[in-house]
Amino acid sequence: MTFIDNYPKSAKIAKANFLVAFIALAIGGLFGLIQALHRTGWARNIISSAEYYTMLTGHGVLLALVFTTFFIAGLFVWGVTRSLDREPENMAFSWSWFWIMLIGTLMATVAILGGFVEGSSIRAAVLYTFYPPMQAHPLFYIGAALLIIGSWMAGADWFRSYLAWRKEHPDERIPLQTYMTLFTMLMWYVCTVGVALEVVVLLIPWSLGWVNQIDPLLPRTLFWYFGHAVVYFWLLPAYFVWYSILPKLSGGRLFSDSMARIVFIIFLILSTPVGYHHQYADPGITVGFKFYAMATTLLLLLPSLLTLFTVVASMEHGAKQRGGKGYFAWLGKLPWGEPAFAGCALAGIMFAAGGFSGIINAAMNINILVHNTIWVPGHFHLTVGTAVALTFMAISYWLVPQLTGRKLKNKTLALIQPYLWFLGMTLMSNAMHRGGLAGIPRRTAEPNYSQFDFEAVFGTISEIKWQIAIGGILLTVSLVFFLWVIFNSWFRGERADKPVDDFIPAALSGPEHAPKILDNIKLWVLLAIALVLIAYSVPLAEMVMDGLFSPGAPTIPV
Amino acid sequence: MDQVPQSSNQSDSNKWLVRILLIIGIGIPVLIELFTFSGLVSSHFFGEAPSATNDRRSETSAKENIPLVKQGDTLFSDTDYPLLVDTLRLEIYPDQWRFIMELKPLWKPNRERSEGVKLTFQNLVTQQQSLEENRVLVWTDNTLDEAEITWILPTGQRPQNAKVTYRSTRQDSLTGTLDIKRHFEFGHVPARYKQ
Amino acid sequence: MDSNDKKAENESNSETSPSDEKIRELSLEEFNPHGTLALTLLYFVLLLVLWFFMYFVEFAGHGPSILS
């Protein structure tokens, strides 16, 4: 018996979410390859340089917003169902959020892909940050709003399950997987308020032509109110996997349940007030608030450093149980031949590297050195593009068999895949970081200028370019392996009663050691709201006071 | 669960695969990062000495001395009939990009010696294609009129170079017609958005 | 292809359950994560070295900068 036999309804909805996620991953990944080849000048004839920005929008939206949101929804359906041992309360409601998210996604995708049709008025080459006054077709904004509303409903669904469970178990501690789901969604509610206000109050009326000017700074600030917390919305589900599944895959048990809870609380409290660290180079925001954002951002290092310790200790526990010894020799006893484990572990290693470039981004004045250079995509391809995406891919090798009741096929390919991703991403992001130090900008079709050249700190620019192109090609090959393995296993895998060992052992130091206050949801939400108010109330009030839409810039359609 | 007994060969090959993957998949990345860091450090602390790094630095500052055609330049300044590039710009419309060049004689030609000049642009090369369209500009009378050529480019295309024939016909028939073929490279063409 | 998959799956049976290979059970009291502490401290040192290099050499050592 595995998940699909115990919870067939949840399995169905989780699979539907995964299916959308993987399709988005396939298209977004292909776009990524074309961009890498275009930017580096390896192949400039696939798309025109103007279409590059349409493609870049598609890459960002499909991977950073669609792939992540749908995968996370599927993962959380699985986690809440199994840890509470109950299927969703009302399947009609569950399917309604899925369909709302899907319809929103399709609307936004149509708006973006319209940019490839000559003469089409449906265009959305505004990138996934959609800064006004550049204006996309209204379909794009309405689609984005629906995707967010659907995700809110999904969160409500999990809270409903939790409350129903609570009625039957008044004195029990919240099971860890449900706890992590609820806290991730609480953070999501706090941060999406910003983007929802931006899209619904400002951008939709403006894109429909009801107002004809817009203040560029206000929506940008509201976007970044959401825009960094969204990063943690992607990352926390990866932490969910590292805390609750990775210890088991290593052959051990979670080192400390209370530490996992504390980490999620800190993320809930601190994720949103950090948004200004994306606006260090913006005029119009006072240095004091930038400083406050820097302090909170760097404090957010703490939960990640705690996670590093707890997760590595859980892996060490597994290795030591398998006979590992010494300070470093135990690393060799970890199951490096298991695709699910290897993918998660490699994702974790890359996150450690991404953490470093993140510190540079977060530290107010040194940020200016790399602001809007290709260093920044170099950084988030380590964090979102690997720590999150590779964890999601790796854990799919363990989850998809449970959701389909079929064994994993092509295991050799599945094993090569995460190593190939790791290698390709090292090449690509290392080159991107170096390019950023040379001043090469991000988000540009052709970083070749006629009035000056870039100078690499060491080595040459052409070397950096080929490194990016080869890295991009390796990543694409790795992605094809992943999709092939999943497709084959999902539709052609051998049916089995127990396709994987899905038993998750209890934590070494379990919830019995965790103080009750950690489960006091109301307290932590109030604290989070208070910190957000400190960071945002004054600057936002100042920006709104001179008129919601002014100082107004004229509309510029893309 | 019953296990099918495995031959030791299979688990050996799997072990080898894992070992190779670890060496390539993690070893190469570690080497890349080590090279990067040592490169950064050495370029800062030892980079000032006359070395390859230094040469590269001096060669790669802003481009100043490359003869690219830009606004304000004079073309065919070695002839009787030099032409001033009055305007050089890229106009960006949602569905097309237009490359506009306005040329103007620098001074009135010497009527006795020259009947005028005919300039033929045989093609215009962009990053992706070559537009094989003849564009002809003629100055025959005694004016300083400006002449304009517009190329309609597909969106996203920038002009890179053009092949031009310059023909001036002289009256004294000593030299008859003078044909000059030149290849122009365009540098940065300022772009403007139009709606 | 098929027979290869079979082999791989057979192996997966033996390996997807690392608990099968467990040779001892370590309780909370017996387990001291020495290796983890060593690794994390190594990471700490690396972070600081890279940080100081980036800040003082790569950034502050290169002008011109925004002054006020």
Place this chain on the structure above:
Amino acid sequence: MHIHRFERFWIGVSLVAIAIFIATVVIGFSVYDLRVIGAEKTVDPQNLQETKFADPGVRKAEPGSEVDYEVYVMSRQFMFNPGTAEPITVPTDAKIRFHITSPDVLHGFEVVGTNLNTMVIPGQVATFTTRFDTPKTYGLLCNEYCGAAHHVMEGRLKVVSKSQFNEKQLVQ
């Protein structure tokens, strides 16, 4: 709550690391004078003809000002004025204050190979002060996506030695 002694130690180490990072930034900010842009003033992006941006370029600062020269740059799709058609020319060894704004969309203003880098937002004026020690010509580029021809938006910033700097070229 059960926290292993190694983990307690690691929490302490982590907090020290965070403190070091924040302290470095503060020291850089106060001792090395490495600043970031703040909130200066807002302008109406549809009415720039009434401001100094209508006549952009390098100006001599008003007497009594804490800087020597003021540079007004208009960034628009897809050029810097000045910068693209002709370089922005400034002297060495002088305090120079840049004011940059945009009448249309978001742009970036990056002096390649330096720590001069700012966002340009319609309605806001990006203002920063800097100083150049040696004559050199720098590249200038827009590093925020600003439309289909974003990648052609570039220019030059020419730093000439103080003695060669011609004040007659200044905007009056």
